[in-house]
Amino acid sequence: MPEAAAPRPAHRGPGFWRGGGWLVPALPLWFVLYRCLEPFANWLAYRRLGLAGSSRLGSAVAFFAYDAPKVVMLLALVVLGVTFVQTFISPDRTRDILAGRAGAWGNLLASVFGIFTPFCSCSAVPLFIGFVRVGVPLGVTFSFLVAAPMVNEVALFLLLGLFGWKIALVYAGTGLTVAFIAGWVIGKLRMEKHLEAWVMQIDFKPSTVAEAAQSFSDRLDLAVDGVRDIVGKVWPYLLAGIAAGAFIHGYAPEALMAHIMGKAAWWSVPLAVLIGVPLYSNAAGAIPIVQALLGKGAALGTVLAFMMAVTALSLPETIILRKVLKPRLIGVFLAVVTAGILLVGYLFNAIL
Amino acid sequence: MKIEILGTGCPKCALLGRHADEAARALGLDYELFYVKDLPAILAHGVMSTPALVVDGVVKLQGHVPTVRGLMEVLKG
Numbered sequence: 001m002p003e004a005a006a007p008r009p010a011h012r013g014p015g016f017w018r019g020g021g022w023l024v025p026a027l028p029l030w031f032v033l034y035r036c037l038e039p040f041a042n043w044l045a046y047r048r049l050g051l052a053g054s055s056r057l058g059s060a061v062a063f064f065a066y067d068a069p070k071v072v073m074l075l076a077l078v079v080l081g082v083t084f085v086q087t088f089i090s091p092d093r094t095r096d097i098l099a100g101r102a103g104a105w106g107n108l109l110a111s112v113f114g115i116f117t118p119f120c121s122c123s124a125v126p127l128f129i130g131f132v133r134v135g136v137p138l139g140v141t142f143s144f145l146v147a148a149p150m151v152n153e154v155a156l157f158l159l160l161g162l163f164g165w166k167i168a169l170v171y172a173g174t175g176l177t178v179a180f181i182a183g184w185v186i187g188k189l190r191m192e193k194h195l196e197a198w199v200m201q202i203d204f205k206p207s208t209v210a211e212a213a214q215s216f217s218d219r220l221d222l223a224v225d226g227v228r229d230i231v232g233k234v235w236p237y238l239l240a241g242i243a244a245g246a247f248i249h250g251y252a253p254e255a256l257m258a259h260i261m262g263k264a265a266w267w268s269v270p271l272a273v274l275i276g277v278p279l280y281s282n283a284a285g286a287i288p289i290v291q292a293l294l295g296k297g298a299a300l301g302t303v304l305a306f307m308m309a310v311t312a313l314s315l316p317e318t319i320i321l322r323k324v325l326k327p328r329l330i331g332v333f334l335a336v337v338t339a340g341i342l343l344v345g346y347l348f349n350a351i352l
Numbered sequence: 353m354k355i356e357i358l359g360t361g362c363p364k365c366a367l368l369g370r371h372a373d374e375a376a377r378a379l380g381l382d383y384e385l386f387y388v389k390d391l392p393a394i395l396a397h398g399v400m401s402t403p404a405l406v407v408d409g410v411v412k413l414q415g416h417v418p419t420v421r422g423l424m425e426v427l428k429g
Contacts, residue, residue: 090415091401122362123402125391130400207398207411221419
């Protein structure tokens with residue numbers, strides 16, 4: 001069959017572009033733009049707007065003009081990568097891995113999976129029941145539930161891009177430690193009887209869904225959807241966070257900040273937690289504030305405690321969990337997580 | 353065909369509903385779409401991560417929202 005239409009080579013036709021080929025020019029373009037942001041911001045603030053380099057307003061404007069596009073660009077890239085990887089992970093698979101794993105190893109594994117397993121916070125209750133009912137130990141389930149909001153996978157890579165690997169590692173390491181300890185303590189306390197009765201009584205047989213394998217371009221499409229979705233949702237918080245950060249950067253006197261949030265002030269860590277709890281923000285929105293605080297001499301431990309309190313201790317989630325946990329267990333959960341955050345804060349202020 | 357979207361009502365559940373609707377229409381299916389928000393009803397399907405898609409009583413996917421194209425594959429099968 002001489003005339004048989006040979007399938008067009010994938011790397012030439014329009015299928016190439018839809019199948020992910022657009023990444024080939026898009027990634028270098030992203031990189032070049034990213035590199036141009038700082039000179040552009042300086043040009044805008046000091047040349048175009050004519051603000052003095054030493055002035056507070058000039059410094060705040062330059063910070064905003066540089067940081068806003070930078071964080072948004074980083075966020076887009078990070079979400080693209082993370083969402084793509086997450087198409088390979090699902091709560092069901094994680095549950096099967098964790099089922100029956102008692103002991104410290106189970107807590108550790110659950111904490112790590114808690115970071116990367118994609119799940120929507122609104123499905124916390126079915127997830128909790130799903131875990132507990134197929135035999136994931138209660139303490140291990142808690143390690144998962146604490147790690148998930150505490151170490152946000154997007155925030156982790158944003159920190160990596162903005163501050164380098166040391167801070168990112170500290171963030172992940174401390175969050176994992178708190179999740180590990182919280183779950184381990186709850187497991188040791190044997191609090192199974194403090195679950196609401198319906199959790200163990202309700203009719204539940206996990207259904208296994210054999211889903212069709214997804215192609216590379218399907219996964220990439222999902223990742224692009226994720227970018228659109230998350231960047232679209234987060235940008236107002238992000239801009240608010242950057243504006244607050246720019247204000248801190250330009251106007252907050254360094255001496256005062258170092259006094260309030262520096263390591264000399266013992267009460268700064270609990271204060272940071274207290275301020276962080278009612279501020280339930282997306283981790284991405286908290287990061288610009290963190291950035292400005294660190295730049296102004298706030299201690300790393302205090303800032304970490306603040307960020308963890310913002311993301312891991314939240315009123316809405318506590319209310320959701322109340323459906324499955326009796327007050328006593330809720331109390332222990334909150335107490336252990338708070339204690340863990342305080343510990344991390346003091347520890348880092350002491351050693352750094 | 354009876355398509356059910358299981359989920360307590362978060363934005364992702366609504367998104368799955370929209371995608372499923374679009375996919376079913378593109379395929380020209382004869383279908384009805386329902387949202388199931390009641391927790392015991394969701395659990396009765398054995399679903400632990402929402403949103404989930406149930407077609408004629410069978411759980412087809414849970415915990416993520418595919419593209420419209422991906423859903424067309426699921427609904428065809």
